[in-house]
Amino acid sequence: MALNIKEISEVIEKQIKNYGKKVVQAEQGTVATVGDGVALIYGLDKAMMGELIIFPQNVYGMVLNLEEGAIGAVIVGDDTLIKEGDIVKRSGKIVETPVGNEMLGRVVSALGNPIDDHGPIKTKKHKPVEKIATGVMARKSVDQPLETGILTIDSAIPIGKGQRELIIGDRQTGKTAIAIDAIINQKGKKVKCVYVSIGQKDSTIAQVVEKLKKHGAMDYTVIVNAGASQSAPLQYLAPYTGVTIAEEWMENGEDVLIVYDDLSKHAVAYREMSLLLKRPPGREAYPGDVFYLHSRLLERAARVNEKFGGGSITALPIIETQAGDISAYIPTNVISITDGQIFLSSDLFNSGVRPAVNIGPSVSRVGSTAQIKAVKQMSGTLKLELAQYYELESFAKFGSDLDETTKATLEHGARIIALLKQRQYSPINQINQSLLLLAIKSHAIKWLPIESMESFKNEVMTHFEKNATAKLIKIKVEKAIAYDEKEVAEATKEIEKIVIKMTKNIHDYKATNYGKQEDFNKLGK
Incomplete structure (x- = not known):
């Protein structure tokens, strides 16, 4: 992304010509460099953090770096259609997603657009994907069970409506299976579900959709998919889009279950974007704000009081460990954000115990307040x-x-x-x-x-x-x-x-x- 002398001189020359003139809100700028899904743009001095910007060929980008005299943006689409010197326009809008009951039963992209061959989604309402989490005074205590239908979990590690319970374990230990079972178990319980897939194979998502349809769960579920073949910016956006869709129902007094599968890949996508944007790397090459990446996402799960709608969002984030190492950077971050974890063991899984829940390190910080009295x-x-x-x-x-x-x-x-x-x-x-x-x-x-x-x-x-x-x-x-x-x-x-x-x-x-x-x-x- 290094600039050559000619480009620098052109920028300085333009600034000298405009010196002393009244500053007008810049509505369009010029692409200085582009590559690997990232662009450096001059001229968009008034762009907002997280704003959607429009490149030629109707390709969109999102502002992530605000530098002196320039902005860094990630391209949400095909970056091969963009070249140096292209004119970029501001949209004046933060990245938004459609919300509402029309989303139910649909598979959508990280921007909320349908990708399931069932035609356009006719929603009347859009909401920005980035939002400050619900404040403490708006929250209500978690005391209603969110039934997963899994005996081990509901009896020993109960989950309450509004809780954030981490599912953690090595690959191929049944993490997604627990989340899908929890979604299927919400049938007839007036709980809407959002399943966010980050970096999964398209064939895996097709199987998930098929299973949910077979058990009648797609009627109350929306799937937000940013597959392994899609760009890092889309994988980064997907969970925020999912929780924004869920928040609309929470604010209308409904209960929602949201699954993030998985946040390990989400952190990797953010690391890729950050390194391309020249942000300084820290531990394990992750940027310093990677904790904030997940905390601002998971803090949006809550049970709110009647004044703020009276609904709830229960989050089941999934984290993949390497050889059971829960002391790695991303697992420890997410453990400290959530209200407990369900730890899945490879040894138990391989010995035929399914679900392979290891009761020892598993915990629910809400505890028996989220159980009916008989189970308690x-x-x-x-x-x-x-x-x-x-x-x-x-x-x-x-x-x-x-x-x-x-x-x-x-x-x-x-x-x-x-x-x-x-x-x-x-x-x-x-x-x-x-x-x-x-x-x-x-x-x-x-x-x-x-x-x-x-x-x-x-x-x-x-x-x-x-x-x-x-x-x-x-x-x-x-x-x-x-x-x-x-x-x-x-x-x-x-x-x-x-x-x-x-x-x-x-x-x-x-x-x-x-x-x-x-x-x-x-x-x-």
Whole structure:
């Protein structure tokens, strides 16, 4: 982007000629240098930060550097159509995106333009993609659950409406799967969804769209796509466009779930742009303001009070780690911005645990305030039991003789993990979750072999849907949103009936090597 002597002399000559004249607001300038999606422009002295500027051939750019006598802009389009000396015009507008219900069911670009062959989007309203986040006084406490339908997450790492929960892990550990399941689970719950794809392959996005259509989720979802083949400026803009679309619904009192997949690629795109704009590099060659890049994005997720609309935006940003290193620059930045993280482990994923959520480093800073009372009541000791299991499991690998208490803890933990396994696109509602958690809490599962856990889970959900007494318990729980002691006892008896039905003979029980025979004989009496 270095200027030659001729160009410098032309600029100085022009400034000498205009010296002393009244300064007129410059509405057009000249391209001095262009290349790699970045242009240096002279003459646009009054351009605003983030303003949309118009190049010839209807190519657009966005102002990102305001220098003395010149501006640096990124080109949002084909930079090969632009050459040195071209006239650039101001639009007078900050980069905007269309918003409104007309966006639902559509796949749009980072500028909000349709890219799905379903014709133009006829929206009446546009909003600037950059906006100051909602202030503290406009916010409301997060106390309503945002159900993902995933038993492990809703019970141990609950997410509330208005929360920012990071999904973090190595590649190919099921990060996107969790986000897509969460979107599918919003069907019928009056929650609109925005899925922002940054740097993904077009084939991957086509598969996501197909899955969402298959499960009827595209009716309440908009996909903002800035694929791997698209320029860094478009990848940079995509998440801001997504959250602007979501904010329109939040301000109208609606709840929105937004997924950023993923912010690692977003940071890389911003680094590329910054280096081309000659901004000084810092740690890992990222510019100094890379923290602000993500903080101003994620701070826009909130639950606002009635005066400001009464809606909410729940954000699920995704970060990809390298070999599980969460202490790298971008992961630590985003962890410090969000309200908790769901950590996915390659080891768990490879051992067949799906979703591969590692409960240890995973946390929700909103906690049980974002759970219905029944789930809160039943999941109280779950994290502790799993933590004990993982600790003892690593100890037991040394092969030393174990006492009965340790064996019981290991057996119980193995059954919990087997019960928490869940197939993709198979959400479980919170009432069924509370019943499964009751089976864990009452230790009724100890009579079943580990390989029977999937069948047991299906039996419990089917039984409480069809059986009259069990259905009554379920209806009570749905209305009261809490268990009393009598209901807990009744529900436990129903669960024990299922265990007895599945345990056809004593040999099935003996195979578990867990518990005493006299206790088993008392079961269900």
